[in-house]
Amino acid sequence: MRTALETTGLGKRYGRTWALRDCTLRLPTGRVAALVGPNGAGKTTLLHLAVGLLRPDAGSVRVLGRTPASDTGLLTQVGFVAQDAPMYPDFTVPDLLRMGQKLNQHWDSELASGRLERLRIPFDRKVGKLSGGQRAQVALALALAKRPELLLLDEPVASLDPLARREFLQALMGAVADDGTTVLLSSHLVADLERVCDYLIVLQESRVQVIGAVDDLLAEHKLLIGPRRSTAPVGVAAVVRDSHTDKQTTLLVRTNGPILDPAWAVRDLSLEELVLAYLAEPSAGVLPGPTPLGMDLRS
Template sequence: MSTAPMATPVLEFPPTVRPLSADAPMSPDAAVSVRGLARRYGEVRALQDVSFDIAPNTICGLLGANGAGKTTLMSLISGQDRPSAGTLQVFGREPFDDAAVLTQLCFARENQAYPDTFAVRHVLTTCPLFLPHWDADFADELVETFRLPLNHKIRKLSRGQLSAVAIVAGLASRAPLTFLDEPYLGLDPTARRRFYDALLRDYAEHPRTILMSTHLIGEVEGFFEQVLVIDDGRLLVDASAEDIAELAFTVSGPAKAVEAATGDRQVLETHRIGGLASAVVLGTPDAAMHRRAAESGLEIGPVGLQDLIAALGAAPHGTAEARAHDQEATR
């Protein structure tokens, strides 16, 4: 089986999924409003000209390859880093060094650093000091759900247990803006399902804005009300879940017939097995495409979000964010 990414100089996305212009006015009612955001590390651009809004009480998926810029973007929005250029507002204010904003945020990730002396119980007693919306009863419920050992030192926990600690902190924070940066790493499928169930149940009862990065797109794509796709530091797509479902389609069948039927369309990627092929095609199939498919014995179908992101994204190595972090490490 071979996979052939297509060399497409400019992807012509429909207006419904295109990112905002950097010149668009800031949205005062948005939970997050970003215009022309950029982050440089020396000569490397980790983020370039990123603009979008996230409405309050929305679960937004931040998707892209490793090193595409997702964590850099989250670090900027959460006030952990300053942008090199552009404008950023969280709840109408710049987040960096603003306690009124920062107390409304929670950044949950599996590799969160804690003091060496910290046990799980110390996390539960410390979080309420910084997170005013903390729900101790919900935290206790999650600790029981994930069977976390309260007296075990954080540095002695397994990767799955560290992920569970991050999930407890992120969900029990009930922060108006919660960042979930792949917090499930190390969890088995059963534990991930417990996480998803707890997330959706609590979000329904206590709505807030959640920005979630993930590579397990197939498991969570039904959660997202908004999807941001980032690649090599640039925002490719900003779309509702409904609009992104219409972004591309597949054409499958005999390889020569697939090539002939899609020759005048933007093909993102083609998979080949022997004499058969399946092409991921940008846009929606029109009447002419359906007619060609019927005449040639081809099948037209939807593209899952996981496959769409893979087709849109660049290779996971050598991206802007990865180069930037390498440069920082050598200083």
Template sequence: MSTAVEVSGVHRTYGSTTALRGVSTTVREGAICGLLGRNGAGKTTLLSMIAGQERPSSGTVRTLGHDPVESVEVLSRTSFVRDSQRWPDDFRIGHVLSVAPAFHAGWDPALARDLVADLRVPTRTPIKKMSRGQASSVAIVLGLASRAPLTIFDEPYLGLDATARQIFYDRLLADYAEHPRTVLLSTHLVDESESLLEQVVVLDEGRVVLDADVDTARASAWTAAGAAGAVDRVVGSRRVLARHALGGLASVTVAGSVDDALRREAREAGVELGSVSLQHFVAALGAGTPTPGVDDRAASVTTEGALS
């Protein structure tokens, strides 16, 4: 299986600020991968490195088999779009549609025109004067119609209403089915985008805290609710990602899987066990703290080993 992106031990610092701390991940060719995490987690920095727009302070990045920085091969086969894209002051959507084919060999003008209509992109307004949602729509048109082998969307939904976001998801899936490519999607809207994703990578404070296929991620945590003392006894020394208490009751999110012995123990203790949505799990990973004495790296969830 070919690899589209390989990141190994990447650190990135800006003066006294560290944006990425030992980040490693691999994205296979043809996958749709979600890059998730809170604001400031390092998502845009990582995507910029993958696209060749920044160098790591240390570590290596390989994109489509090349060092992406100053690589003509990577530049010609990658579309990196975001709503903050800078355009000349007088540029309108028509200008974008006219110059895009020069940068993307697979550009589909018919798809671009359809997306402009579906997303109601104003044709007479300079992009510089568009609302945030309209600028996001321009970025979506550029990314989808590029048909670039590696297409990177950095929070493409900003400012879009629910209808426009659904159009984006639907058109992405439909075009991906007919023209497979590798897609990296940075987003906070996990519940909305979950059905698109095959792999999720979660960053928290510049570190990878989850790297797994979606099915593995869904099965990598559970909840326990009941009397606080009983919950604590059932959970034991397992890693607690999040805890909420009210009076004598507690609800916790725990990393790992549930087996028959745990179900039996919980039932006897009057503790209710439940599954966790991907959105809940990602939020808990961002808010959680490691169990004392457990190394952060060992506590991360990867496809090689789920937490227990």
């Protein structure tokens, strides 16, 4: 399987502070991947390194098998929408479409204009006068009109209301379904990501903490509720989080087999529950295969 994005020991430093450090990951082509992490985890830095806006201070990054910082030709294959969808505020939509056509050799004018017409984006209004949702849709249309193999989106819906977010994500998924574009979408809104993403990357403290296909991750993680005790049942590979009352223990675990002990009730997790559990426990290890934390569940 081809790789859309691959990093090995990737790092970027500002002065003495590492914005990204020892970041190693592999994103296969054809995925719609969620990039999640707390503020300062390095999400924006990773995306900027992937499009060549920054150069690494350590390690390497490869995009579609090429090196972004030194290979400007790669830009024709990559679409990027930065935070707040920055565009020339005094340009109208037709101005931006004409500029895109002149700057991109694989530009698809019909795709961009047709998408924006269906969304009823006003073509006679300057971009600076559009709503936040409209600007986000224009930025997405411009990125998709490049017909990119890889589309990188940095918090594109963070400032949008729920309806605008839904419309943006619907437009994104329609484009992905049509072209098979690989997408890496950074966002704090995990509930939205759960509806559109099939791959997950969690950054924690400038490093990769969790990575893998969403279906696989959800299948191997369970919530267990049982009597208060200090040991986990057979079938648990690692305990991610635990909580206790006087009579009850609740565990969020990674499994390596079925949980057959009848004393434990087993419940599936949502993607949001999984992500929040790992973000709350930076020591929970790196996936695939989080470092076992031991079965000592003392509170």
